[in-house]
Amino acid sequence: MAEDTGIWLSKELSKLADKQKAYENRAFLTAMKKVVEEQNDRMKLLQGEVDGRLWNHEQW
Amino acid sequence: MKTLIIVSHPEINNSQTQQFLMQGAKLFDVTWHHVEGLKKIDVDNEQKLLRDADRIIFQFPLYWYAAPAGLKDWEDKVLTRNFIYGDGNDNLRDKEFGIVVSTGMPLKEFRRGGTENITIDQIMAPLRAIADRAKMQNLPVFVISQFQYLKEEQQMQTLIDYQRYLTQKYPDTLTNRQEWFEQEFADRLKTFDETNCTECETILNTFIQQKEDLSQLKSTISLIKQGEDE
Known part of the structure; x- marks a missing residue:
């Protein structure tokens, strides 16, 4: 769910960046999109870690 | 600052x-x-x-x-x-x-x-x-x-x-980067072209939500880690 939201957010920022005439606004929104991608990657990693730790057989 | x-x-x-x-x-x-x-x-x-x-x-x-x-x-x-x-x-x-x-x-x-x-x-x-x-x-x-x-x-x-x-x-951590972009987006959105506030607000709120979800995941992991130590 959060993953879909992250992808949606990244696309919205792209669209918004494309609409900007001012160089600095385009630069800002494009850079923010990268942070959203970073959020998405981190989210996947952390979610994977939660799953991995919950399935730790040594704790069964 | x-x-x-x-x-x-x-x-x-x-x-x-x-x-x-x-x-x-x-x-x-x-x-x-x-x-x-x-x-x-x-x-x-x-x-x-x-x-x-x-x-x-x-x-x-x-x-x-x-x-x-x-x-x-x-x-x-x-x-x-x-x-x-x-x-x-x-x-x-x-x-x-x-x-x-x-x-x-x-x-x-x-x-x-x-x-x-x-x-x-x-x-x-x-x-x-x-x-x-x-x-x-x-x-x-x-x-x-x-x-x-x-x-x-x-x-x-x-x-x-x-x-x-x-x-x-x-330092330049993801947490600090997110906070910077959140603050700057709120400050700069008035200068954005061809958009309306609703669209920008949805983007900003979603960004904040993602930031909070990440922070929640981190807390969950520290709780699990604590449990593993016990």
Whole structure:
């Protein structure tokens, strides 16, 4: 769910960046999109870690 | 947070890099201070500028492994022994000290075995020594190499990275990056073209939600880790 939201957010920022005439606004929104991608990657990693730790057989 | 940029460049109007950075530095609570542009160096005034800042940045092109002569002249006049440590006031204690340096050679050459065979951090050692003596907090150097060879998207990224270097909370973690973008998006959205507030607000709120979800996941993991230790 959060993953879909992250992808949606990244696309919205792209669209918004494309609409900007001012160089600095385009630069800002494009850079923010990268942070959203970073959020998405981190989210996947952390979610994977939660799953991995919950399935730790040594704790069964 | 107040940021002071001490810029040194003998021909600043002809420097594409410095002109680009100057546009980027037009931010709230950021002061651009060009030392070669001063008619005369008024020591009291310069020291007051330093005292009033929370983050102090030295910015210059690299000339023969050092800053231009203008900066050294400024340092020798303004950074008096009494001001830095002699009078026991530690005027600059706990302020953050950063360096923005532009180089004509690629960054990869500034390492052992590179054609320059010396690292940027080694070159910056004298400035770091001053900062240490003044009990300042060192920030990592921000290097801009071969600016004119950067593609448009790389230049755009450099502009925003530079703005973050000037105003984002240290250290440069994802948490601090998210906070910076959240704050800046809210401040800048009034200047965005062809959009309405609802659209921007949805984007901003979703960004904040993602940030909070990440933070929640981190807490969950620390709870699980605690459980594993028990």
